[in-house]
Amino acid sequence: MRRMTWSEEGASAIVAEALAVLTRGGLVALPTETVYGLAARADSADACARIYEAKGRPSTHPLIVHVSGVASARELVCPSAHAELERWGARFWPGPLTLALPRSARVPDLVTAGGATVAIRAPAHPVMATLLARTPFGLAAPSANRYQSISPTSADHVARSLGDAVDLLVDGGPCSVGLESTIVAPALAGIGPAATSRVLRLGGLALADLRAFDPRVVVDAGTDEDDAVHAAPGRDRRHYAPTCAIAFVDGAHELPSPAGGLGYLTWGERDRGGYSLWRTLADEPVGYGRDLYAALHEAETSGVHTLYVRRLPAEDAWAAARDRLTRAAAR
Numbered sequence: 112m113r114r115m116t117w118s119e120e121g122a123s124a125i126v127a128e129a130l131a132v133l134t135r136g137g138l139v140a141l142p143t144e145t146v147y148g149l150a151a152r153a154d155s156a157d158a159c160a161r162i163y164e165a166k167g168r169p170s171t172h173p174l175i176v177h178v179s180g181v182a183s184a185r186e187l188v189c190p191s192a193h194a195e196l197e198r199w200g201a202r203f204w205p206g207p208l209t210l211a212l213p214r215s216a217r218v219p220d221l222v223t224a225g226g227a228t229v230a231i232r233a234p235a236h237p238v239m240a241t242l243l244a245r246t247p248f249g250l251a252a253p254s255a256n257r258y259q260s261i262s263p264t265s266a267d268h269v270a271r272s273l274g275d276a277v278d279l280l281v282d283g284g285p286c287s288v289g290l291e292s293t294i295v296a297p298a299l300a301g302i303g304p305a306a307t308s309r310v311l312r313l314g315g316l317a318l319a320d321l322r323a324f325d326p327r328v329v330v331d332a333g334t335d336e337d338d339a340v341h342a343a344p345g346r347d348r349r350h351y352a353p354t355c356a357i358a359f360v361d362g363a364h365e366l367p368s369p370a371g372g373l374g375y376l377t378w379g380e381r382d383r384g385g386y387s388l389w390r391t392l393a394d395e396p397v398g399y400g401r402d403l404y405a406a407l408h409e410a411e412t413s414g415v416h417t418l419y420v421r422r423l424p425a426e427d428a429w430a431a432a433r434d435r436l437t438r439a440a441a442r
Contacts, residue, residue, distance in 0.1 A: 112275045114266065117142075117238050117283040125281060126242055132279045133158075133246065138165060140255040140269045141242065142283035143234040145207050145292050145315050146404070147263040148177070148252030149277065150239075156219040159251050163221075165276035167258045172341050173224040174251040175209050175292070176231050179243040184231045187249065189213040195297040196231075202324055205235035207288050207315030211296040211343060222251055226340040232292055238283040254291065259350050261407045261439075264289050268408050288315040289401035290431050294343045298327050311343035313431040315400070332434060349441035351404070353411040355418050357440035366419055374415035376406050378423075388413045396428045403432055407439065 115125050129139045136158040139150045149165065151158035153176045163170055178184045181200040188196050192212040199210055214229035223229050231249075234240060243250065254262040256272040263269045266282035293314035298307055309331040310321065321328045334348045335341040345351075355374070360366060366375060369385025379394040390406045392399045410418045420436060423429045 114280045137278035139279045140277045141281040144236040145288045147255040149255035150250040150252040153249040153251040156221045176249040178249045204233035207292040209292045209294040312345045313434045318427045350438040352439045355415045372416040374418040377421040
């Protein structure tokens with residue numbers, strides 16, 4: 112695996128190298144504002160098959176196609192859904208929103224796992240945005256980690272999870288959002304109940320912002336364990352999971368006596384010492400979500416066998432982080 116560090120001065124050379132790798136069907140790991148993605152050209156079934164192989168990802172899980180904006184997304188979507196693509200894209204792109212819309216014939220079956228919809232996003236991160244502005248094709252790019260393991264928010268996370276399965280790793284520093292994109296199937300788009308816009312995966316876009324834009328938004332972020340085709344990525348019962356066990360507590364007063372191999376992930380509490388790992392994240396949802404995966408990665412590399420996690424508030428603003436931790440704790 113070749114590793115390159117992003118800089119404005121070196122951007123042209125890095126983009127040229129990434130384009131060369133992608134054009135020949137290779138894999139490039141690079142940052143978005145949400146998490147690092149494992150990118151291949153979305154118009155090549157053979158290239159996309161390498162993503163599934165590198166991640167150990169079942170072929171029933173669709174891939175998200177990253178594009179430079181609404182104009183480049185139009186050819187991937189059925190004309191009947193163009194109005195919804197343009198309406199949502201004008202409001203939330205570039206940014207951490209993925210739209211699930213009826214696919215056009217240009218999208219390979221492997222990208223959609225054989226389903227009728229394609230998931231599309233225009234990312235805001237300068238590395239991915241700069242590359243997409245130069246590519247003549249969209250980029251299929253799920254998170255750059257092994258299937259069901261912790262998503263990567265740094266280049267080191269990618270290298271530890273995937274190693275030489277990646278042809279080129281672009282180090283663009285830590286991700287600013289830290290949770291995957293929110294996936295929405297818009298109302299009146301030919302999928303799902305016509306009267307609702309369904310949130311298929313909670314993520315980096317706040318529910319309050321979605322509902323302010325479209326009052327018909329409902330959360331349908333369940334599991335697809337028994338479905339032949341998953342409605343969206345990230346809907347397994349167990350996902351985003353570290354190798355250590357996770358146990359939820361209401362606060363430090365419920366913790367066992369400090370011992371080696373025990374860790375604690377909390378918010379609003381000070382370290383009392385004695386644990387192999389104690390991480391106090393932000394006591395507000397944006398900062399907590401940004402640093403959550405990094406804390407889980409640290410637990411995994413710190414010899415922690417049981418990670419205690421302080422339960423999160425029940426408010427909608429914390430819904431995405433609660434979703435990730437619930438799936439990470441599943442056994």
